[in-house]
Amino acid sequence: MRSFQESCVFEAHLTKDYYPSGMKMVNLDQALGVEYFGKRMLNVPFYEQKNQYFAKPLEHYIFDRDVLEAVVSFLNEPFGDALYLQGPSGCGKTSILHQVCALLGWPILQVTLNGHFEVNELIGHPNIVNNQLVYIHGPLARAMKYGYILVLNEIDLADPAELAGLNDVLEGRHLVIIQNDGEVVEPHPNFRLAVTANTKGSGEYRTYCGTQMLNSAFLDRFRFVECSFIPHDSEEILLKQVTPYLSQEVQKMMIEVALKVRASHLEALPTQVNMTIPMSTRALLRWGHLIKAYKHCEDPVHLALKHAFTGRLTADEANFVHRLCGDWLPSNLKIFEKK
Ligand SMILES: Nc1ncnc2c1ncn2[C@@H]1O[C@H](COP(=O)(O)OP(=O)(O)OP(=O)(O)O)[C@@H](O)[C@H]1O
Numbered sequence: 001m002r003s004f005q006e007s008c009v010f011e012a013h014l015t016k017d018y019y020p021s022g023m024k025m026v027n028l029d030q031a032l033g034v035e036y037f038g039k040r041m042l043n044v045p046f047y048e049q050k051n052q053y054f055a056k057p058l059e060h061y062i063f064d065r066d067v068l069e070a071v072v073s074f075l076n077e078p079f080g081d082a083l084y085l086q087g088p089s090g091c092g093k094t095s096i097l098h099q100v101c102a103l104l105g106w107p108i109l110q111v112t113l114n115g116h117f118e119v120n121e122l123i124g125h126p127n128i129v130n131n132q133l134v135y136i137h138g139p140l141a142r143a144m145k146y147g148y149i150l151v152l153n154e155i156d157l158a159d160p161a162e163l164a165g166l167n168d169v170l171e172g173r174h175l176v177i178i179q180n181d182g183e184v185v186e187p188h189p190n191f192r193l194a195v196t197a198n199t200k201g202s203g204e205y206r207t208y209c210g211t212q213m214l215n216s217a218f219l220d221r222f223r224f225v226e227c228s229f230i231p232h233d234s235e236e237i238l239l240k241q242v243t244p245y246l247s248q249e250v251q252k253m254m255i256e257v258a259l260k261v262r263a264s265h266l267e268a269l270p271t272q273v274n275m276t277i278p279m280s281t282r283a284l285l286r287w288g289h290l291i292k293a294y295k296h297c298e299d300p301v302h303l304a305l306k307h308a309f310t311g312r313l314t315a316d317e318a319n320f321v322h323r324l325c326g327d328w329l330p331s332n333l334k335i336f337e338k339k
């Protein structure tokens with residue numbers, strides 16, 4: 001086992017930080033693998049070597065064009081704002097920030113907040129390293145100092161009074177660290193702060209319990225971008241990429257079921273059940289993975305659907321979803337693509 005001193009050195013190594021060597025212009029379409037931006041370029045930080053703050057791109061990712069435009073504009077010029085991505089669970093809020101940063105090579109730090117969150121966890125804390133009391137900077141201080149993107153996930157789970165401690169830095173001002181002798185951390189020009197949440201900060205106790213009503217002065221410091229599930233043709237392409245082993249008929253059926261579930265979450269038709277939750281892209285992909293995992297079972301499609309999504313629903317809702325699935329599944333349907 002490591003001695004205490006060794007582990008302090010080890011921790012110090014873990015929190016090693018890096019300034020960029022400079023900036024470079026990149027063509028957005030080329031860097032992001034899309035065809036949306038034409039000749040538009042973006043000035044991004046340039047590093048001689050990759051470091052721990054570089055995200056690994058997801059193998060399959062389909063950008064929502066509008067959200068991508070908003071994220072890129074924000075990176076280009078925040079005008080003293082922070083960015084608030086709001087939308088249903090599993091629609092791709094966290095992953096779009098991760099993916100953009102990964103592809104642009106912009107260092108990113110992600111923290112997920114909770115009901116016990118304290119701003120000091122982001123700023124830092126004193127600690128003993130090599131017999132000396134030193135101040136260890138937290139993710140906010142480091143992101144500000146070195147120009148990373150700080151993403152605070154589930155911002156609406158945190159206590160609004162605690163979040164007020166972020167008000168100054170949200171609008172581009174410096175951070176004063178009282179615990180470290182009043183150290184002043186100026187925001188690096190590459191520093192950006194983005195948050196994600198399921199609500200708009202209005203508290204939604206039924207579906208997203210634990211969310212809080214956020215302070216309106218805090219919310220006033222953000223640009224708001226409403227996110228939704230990617231359009232169904234994009235989701236179809238994504239499902240094909242992620243589950244190439246499934247037959248086209250099954251993939252089509254899965255997309256139809258997801259669309260119907262989402263539609264009846266928004267508004268139930270007379271013969272339908274009013275779903276309390278939509279089927280997320282995350283759940284849809286999980287369904288696809290599980291069909292393969294359960295290929296030796298008697299009914300892999302329904303079993304996978306149960307474990308991926310309907311297992312957490314009421315009996316009425318679950319029956320409704322399985323019925324939808326059954327309507328689309330003729331008994332002789334080929335589930336898997338031939339190799
Ligand atoms: N556009 C997309 N392209 C590829 N995969 C996606 C996309 N959107 C969502 N996913 C898949 O769904 C998963 C969940 O996405 P993500 O974590 O970004 O959702 P979220 O909106 O942040 O959800 P939550 O509100 O629960 O945090 C991702 O890990 C990814 O597998």
Ligand SMILES: [Mg+2]
Nearest residue numbers: 093094153196
């Ligand atoms: Mg998220």
